[in-house]
Amino acid sequence: MGEIIQEEKHEKGGKRRPKKHSTSIDMTPMVDLMCLLITFFMLTTAFSKPKVMEITMPEKTEDTAKPKDAPKVAADRTVNVLITGEDELYYYIGLANPNEPPLPTMMKTNYGPDGLRKFLLERNANVFKQVTELKEKVIKGELVVADSTLNRMIREIKKSDKKSPIVLIKADEKAKYKHIVDVIDEMAICNIAQYAVVDIAPIEIKMLESVQQ
Amino acid sequence: MPKIKMPVKSPHIDMTPMVDLFSLLLTFFMLTTSFRPQEATVIDSPFSVSEKQAPDKDLITLIIDSTNRIFFNMDNGPDSSTKYRIDLLKQMGERYSIKFSDKELDKFSKLNSYGMPVKDIKTWLTTDDPKVKEELQQGIPMDTVDNELAMWVRYARLVNPRAEVAIKGDGNADYKVVKQVMDLLQENKVNKFNLVTNLMKEEAKLED
Numbered sequence: 001m002g003e004i005i006q007e008e009k010h011e012k013g014g015k016r017r018p019k020k021h022s023t024s025i026d027m028t029p030m031v032d033l034m035c036l037l038i039t040f041f042m043l044t045t046a047f048s049k050p051k052v053m054e055i056t057m058p059e060k061t062e063d064t065a066k067p068k069d070a071p072k073v074a075a076d077r078t079v080n081v082l083i084t085g086e087d088e089l090y091y092y093i094g095l096a097n098p099n100e101p102p103l104p105t106m107m108k109t110n111y112g113p114d115g116l117r118k119f120l121l122e123r124n125a126n127v128f129k130q131v132t133e134l135k136e137k138v139i140k141g142e143l144v145v146a147d148s149t150l151n152r153m154i155r156e157i158k159k160s161d162k163k164s165p166i167v168l169i170k171a172d173e174k175a176k177y178k179h180i181v182d183v184i185d186e187m188a189i190c191n192i193a194q195y196a197v198v199d200i201a202p203i204e205i206k207m208l209e210s211v212q213q
Numbered sequence: 214m215p216k217i218k219m220p221v222k223s224p225h226i227d228m229t230p231m232v233d234l235f236s237l238l239l240t241f242f243m244l245t246t247s248f249r250p251q252e253a254t255v256i257d258s259p260f261s262v263s264e265k266q267a268p269d270k271d272l273i274t275l276i277i278d279s280t281n282r283i284f285f286n287m288d289n290g291p292d293s294s295t296k297y298r299i300d301l302l303k304q305m306g307e308r309y310s311i312k313f314s315d316k317e318l319d320k321f322s323k324l325n326s327y328g329m330p331v332k333d334i335k336t337w338l339t340t341d342d343p344k345v346k347e348e349l350q351q352g353i354p355m356d357t358v359d360n361e362l363a364m365w366v367r368y369a370r371l372v373n374p375r376a377e378v379a380i381k382g383d384g385n386a387d388y389k390v391v392k393q394v395m396d397l398l399q400e401n402k403v404n405k406f407n408l409v410t411n412l413m414k415e416e417a418k419l420e421d
Contacts, residue, residue, distance in 0.1 A: 027228045034235040041242035052379060052407035053263040057395065059404050083388075117417060128417075171388045177277070178259035178384030180391070181410060185261040189417045 058196055079165045085174025096203050106211045111182050120190040123165045130157045131191045158193035167195035253326045253350050254278040259384040260413035271376045273369050276326055279383040281390045282352030284328035285365050298322040300372045328352045366401050381409035
């Protein structure tokens with residue numbers, strides 16, 4: 001570029017100036033076309049690839065000799081989350097056995113940060129604190145590990161804690177798909193180690209009905 | 214007195230920087246684009262914090278829309294030499310004694326998700342009328358008498374044993390239907406699913 005200008009200056013001293021030719025081409029059609037193409041690509045492009053949430057369901061046993069009931073878990077660690085329509089969410093602690101009254105009390109909660117999440121975080125404080133500290137260390141650069149190692153460490157923290165809640169997610173017929181996803185998502189947010197989506201028991205449907213009245 | 218001559222200004226603007234920028238953008242979009250596949254129905258996926266990317270190959274997708282219709286989709290496999298969709302339709306055709314021509318099979322391999330009884334697939338492949346095509350999409354039947362969805366899943370897993378299963382449900386789909394689909398998958402020995410969601414960051418803090 002600079003050279004060209006210099007040359008021009010040089011020529012000024014010369015005798016004959018060559019006939020000036022416009023160097024600019026009419027670029028309007030090109031610009032038009034480009035605008036069109038950019039708009040097209042911008043609209044058709046799918047930027048964010050869909051994300052997936054992995055969920056592993058308990059294997060179904062076809063063995064009829066065994067009674068099909070909820071997996072045996074420690075009662076005081078068990079948190080049952082019951083999802084029903086109209087954005088209502090309930091939970092209770094322990095096991096509901098119709099043969100062994102009294103039934104546990106149902107608590108109403110919601111999907112917001114002050115609802116189920118607050119409750120689960122309180123119950124899961126120990127694990128959550130450890131996992132958050134570990135993640136912070138990685139972010140600050142105090143700890144340099146590969147992603148797979150980090151995931152393994154988190155898994156070990158979750159495994160080693162013997163008091164963290166075990167969440168059983170149950171939904172009735174009125175529930176929508178997004179409610180289930182929301183609740184499973186809360187598990188991921190709160191770093192719950194063990195949770196499962198299981199069928200709702202008849203006694204729980206009754207409990208829901210009595211609470212809703 | 215001579216008239217004051219206004220300096221003649223060229224109406225041309227120098228468009229070079231603009232063109233530079235445009236070509237840059239155009240190149241960027243052309244290289245990064247991956248065309249959004251045309252879906253049979255609009256799905257409004259629920260949100261989650263999961264950052265795991267969906268696999269783009271070897272994937273069986275079961276789509277459940279807000280009116281509880283079920284659609285099925287499967288990709289052609291990791292490269293262009295594998296034509297899983299053709300094998301799948303051939304086997305389904307044999308199962309329901311429908312003969313598909315090579316042209317129909319080829320057309321089917323290029324298409325995306327679909328949701329209709331097997332008997333309607335031939336019409337769907339041959340017709341050019343988009344209205345007829347739209348009306349055919351009634352969802353894959355999943356009743357106890359003739360569980361076509363189970364057949365699709367079974368044959369798809371036979372054709373491509375490595376395929377993972379993803380459930381892409383609309384947020385407003387009934388859990389009852391999703392549960393039925395999950396049960397069906399579990400009957401076919403699929404215990405691990407991917408639920409397709411949109412990413413949304415959520416913060417959680419412990420209160421002291």
